[in-house]
Amino acid sequence: MAKQTLQTVITLSGQVDNSFGVLGQRIMALGSQIDGLSQKVIEFGKESIEQYVRYDDVMREVQALGEYDGKTIQTLNEYNRSIAQTSKYTMEQAGQAEVMMAQLGLNMEQTRTLMPTVMNLATAANIELADSLDYLYYTLNALGEPMSYADTLADQMSKSAAISAADIDTLGQSMQRLGSGAKFFAGGSEEILAILGGISQFGSDMQGRDAGTQLRNFMLTLLAPTKSKDELISSLRVTEEEWAEFESDTAAAMNELGLSVYDSATGELKPAIQIIGEMDAALSTLSEAEKNKMLGNLFGKRTTTTALNLIESLDTIIQYQEEIEKGSEGYTQSMADTMEGGLGGSLRKFNAALDAFKVTVGERLA
Numbered sequence: 001m002a003k004q005t006l007q008t009v010i011t012l013s014g015q016v017d018n019s020f021g022v023l024g025q026r027i028m029a030l031g032s033q034i035d036g037l038s039q040k041v042i043e044f045g046k047e048s049i050e051q052y053v054r055y056d057d058v059m060r061e062v063q064a065l066g067e068y069d070g071k072t073i074q075t076l077n078e079y080n081r082s083i084a085q086t087s088k089y090t091m092e093q094a095g096q097a098e099v100m101m102a103q104l105g106l107n108m109e110q111t112r113t114l115m116p117t118v119m120n121l122a123t124a125a126n127i128e129l130a131d132s133l134d135y136l137y138y139t140l141n142a143l144g145e146p147m148s149y150a151d152t153l154a155d156q157m158s159k160s161a162a163i164s165a166a167d168i169d170t171l172g173q174s175m176q177r178l179g180s181g182a183k184f185f186a187g188g189s190e191e192i193l194a195i196l197g198g199i200s201q202f203g204s205d206m207q208g209r210d211a212g213t214q215l216r217n218f219m220l221t222l223l224a225p226t227k228s229k230d231e232l233i234s235s236l237r238v239t240e241e242e243w244a245e246f247e248s249d250t251a252a253a254m255n256e257l258g259l260s261v262y263d264s265a266t267g268e269l270k271p272a273i274q275i276i277g278e279m280d281a282a283l284s285t286l287s288e289a290e291k292n293k294m295l296g297n298l299f300g301k302r303t304t305t306t307a308l309n310l311i312e313s314l315d316t317i318i319q320y321q322e323e324i325e326k327g328s329e330g331y332t333q334s335m336a337d338t339m340e341g342g343l344g345g346s347l348r349k350f351n352a353a354l355d356a357f358k359v360t361v362g363e364r365l366a
Helices: 002-064 072-084 091-103 108-125 127-144 147-163 168-182 187-202 208-226 229-236 240-246 252-258 272-283 288-312 314-327 331-337 343-365
Strands: none
Touching: 002 072, 002 091, 002 343, 072 091, 072 108, 072 229, 072 343, 091 108, 091 127, 091 343, 108 147, 108 168, 108 331, 127 147, 127 168, 127 187, 147 168, 147 187, 147 229, 147 288, 147 314, 147 331, 168 187, 168 240, 187 272, 208 252, 208 288, 208 331, 252 272, 252 288, 272 288, 272 314, 288 314
16 A cells, blocks of 8 residues: 555656646747747837838928928828728828929819829829829820819820720820920810820830820921911920921921811811811822922921821721720729739738838837
């Protein structure tokens, strides 16, 4: 009996000793895990503060440039947080766009009107917010349209890119380069984009900034006989070199063809597509050699090729204009939704929302 009791004690003692050893190891392991977790929490806090500081710096620049009070900036902060929680753009990216808008002199209402369109166009075209803003803002100004027209313009650009050889980026570059010359296109943005889409089939020299330059020169050449040199140079920033190009035999050639850019009944400028059609009809009675000579007299060396391309693509241009007019509404949003509809889009939205959370945490910790 005593022997059995001793064996039991020894056995229990061994189990107890071993259990304490295992428990000690587990406590040490748990301590290591807690230390690791603490370190991650500390790192997250540090990242959050750094993120908040970057965002706060951007918004202070917005406040300085826009001359906004604290209440307005708080409203913008909430607006930017909502952007980050519902799109792929972070609060800092939204703030940077607002810096550019403030530099352009846009007020709070204009900023909030333009921002969604800027984001949608940038997403649809896979371009930077800065480029999207430039394309929209400067084109709206050139056309004399209000900020509320931005959605329509973006939709027309997106539709034009979908049906032609141009893309949104190159169309934006073309519109930027066309600049104040856009006001001489009576058919407005639809007409300009249809023309740019039509001539884009002829290659890179009829796309982007080059296309804008060529289209600008085409219209200015036809307008030159009706405008003074000083008017063209001052209002359209035409250089002396460009003016020399316009001083061709344009007036005489237009008279010979019976071509006019103004409607005889109303005195209003005709749509560019109508002018191209009338020019095509007037030249159709001439031989190839006579036609080329007449175009040389009309446009000089640099713009003759553009005129030929416009005539050749006229049917396509008319078709594009009809498609843009009838089928562009909501096109940018549709393209943006498609671009962000996959796993990549979901990850970008998650990262933007996480960034907003870090800014909030960083603000509380700072």
